[in-house]
Amino acid sequence: MTTDLHSVNISKEALFDIILAGLEAYAIKHDGQDVVAIETFAHMWGRTNKNLPFKCYVDHLTPETSAARTRGSVTASDISLELKQDIAAIFGKGFEYIGTMHSHPYLKVEQGEKGEVYEYDAKTIRKKKFYQCSDTDHKSEFTSSTVTVGKRKYSVAVILTVHAMDRARDELDGAIDEQVFEFSLGNLKMWLFAQVFEHVDSDDLTDQDVSEFGKFELDIKKFDDEFTFPIPVSTKLNCEALGTSGFLLDGFGRLKISDKDSLYTNKKQAEKRFWHKM
């Protein structure tokens, strides 16, 4: 494993696609679903550096409208990726497959399958780092790597966490650390998170790899029949379009959302903050 910072660079176009895909799944009720705020899943395309340290540039996103999407999970079809990869190959340079993006939708109050009630707010999401990979997300990286640089193999996961707050609060908008950026649009709070995984063969695993494997609470001992391990490596998220504080100066509407319903009031009607009326 290398100790250099691995970077994920997200273009303005890709950020636009990520927000659109994430918010559409969060705010709008989908066919055959009786709830709002479902997860979304997309493939990411762009360019990668041919030399180390690992650097990728995400320029395009293709949401998986065929994925089985629910509040707590999303499953995509393998055929769809194969089809998209062949299409991307025709377009050539700049259309390399980089990895996946999915969303983590959180409502203020959510009901579990057995009627249990969960409550979320921005503070809890920050404190418990719900914006980063879950153990299940990490597990899904065991499937083949997506980018090869020299002899090293990598995959990339980007997550957009979305939470509608009672009111707009943007005072904490900005970078939380090198791989997480917090920003808001109206009362919608979002966190953009990127993680690079280096796929290391079991024979080559170092002590540091083994310790870093546990970053998202997976126990490496439970995977002793695997040949290659996705090690979460130090990652730097770069997104110029977010600047240093996101969309702090931009007005936006307000989204009222509960388990089964949502109502969006547009910017013109909803934006009452002094700064945005100037």
Ligand SMILES: [Zn+2]
């Ligand atoms: Zn996830």
